[in-house]
Amino acid sequence: MNRPHYILLPVSPLFIAFSLFCAFLLNLLPWGGFVGVPDFVALVLVFWGVHQPRKVGIGTAFFLGLLMDVHDSTLLGENALSYTLLSYFAIMLHRRVLWFPMLTQAMHVFPLLVLAQTVQLIVRFFVSGKLPGWFYFVESVVAVALWPLATWILLAPQRRAVDRDHTRPI
Template identity: 65%
Template sequence: MKQTPERILLPVSPVFIAVSLFVAFLLNLQPWGHWVGVPDFVALVLVFWGIHQPRRVGIGIAFCMGLLMDVNDATLLGENALAYTLLSYFAITLHRRVLWFPLKKQVWYILFLLLSSQLVQMLVQFIISQRTSSWFYLLDSCIGALLWPVVTAILLAPQRRSVNTDLDSSL
């Protein structure tokens, strides 16, 4: 098995973090965002930043993003906020462990985190309105976990250093 060398990443820009969360929010606002099988992009981006930048994106940002999603979805105020807060807490708690594994094995941790977030939402909906969702509702988390390598590649791209580090090569 060929091992690729670890790269040292550049520091992440707070503006890039904000833009990525805004784009994820815009993706969730789309009409197809409520179809079965479309992942929760805000949750996916919150997990990514909770794992890769736990000091910059924490529980407070997750709570605010959850409130924005509650207002957008016209759900019980605090339902998404609770789910995103717990999701962010567990992502921050597991961040060192997740980063030890290669990307293909990280998918299982991400699947666990996204499923637990959706199960919290299902539990809140059941307690409040005795409404149950279909098990197909959990397909969103599975597809979100499968998108983890793509999301990682996109969100880490601005932080990667160039491979050619020889400054004298242009002479």
């Protein structure tokens, strides 16, 4: 109970759009043969679904999923379905997750990311009849390991003081 509780400023909708755009650009990079590269769009969608559920919702997740479907040349709607479910469950859990410390938050986010990957796996299995193996879920483990870093980066603009006063502790 000794952790500091910050009074956060309201988040700018431009910063939310910028962070989602940057996550989309990270997903566009040619990671190719690397195993365990996380889905940055899914990670940022979960973050904003937990922290700002009224500003980033299911419609945004569906749109970004369609963009990722076009980029990945996958079945149209595969990523859209998984991102929509991911966003729905993140919004559903957002009040609970914010009460916990960072490690426990990551443990709450892990099943959500695994669920999104499982939905993609099921859709791919129905289309192609092939299973990729267990290394497919390493992406979720790496994304959960990046959760504290993503939280620190995405909450940084909200932590700054409006008017800096060195005599106040807040």
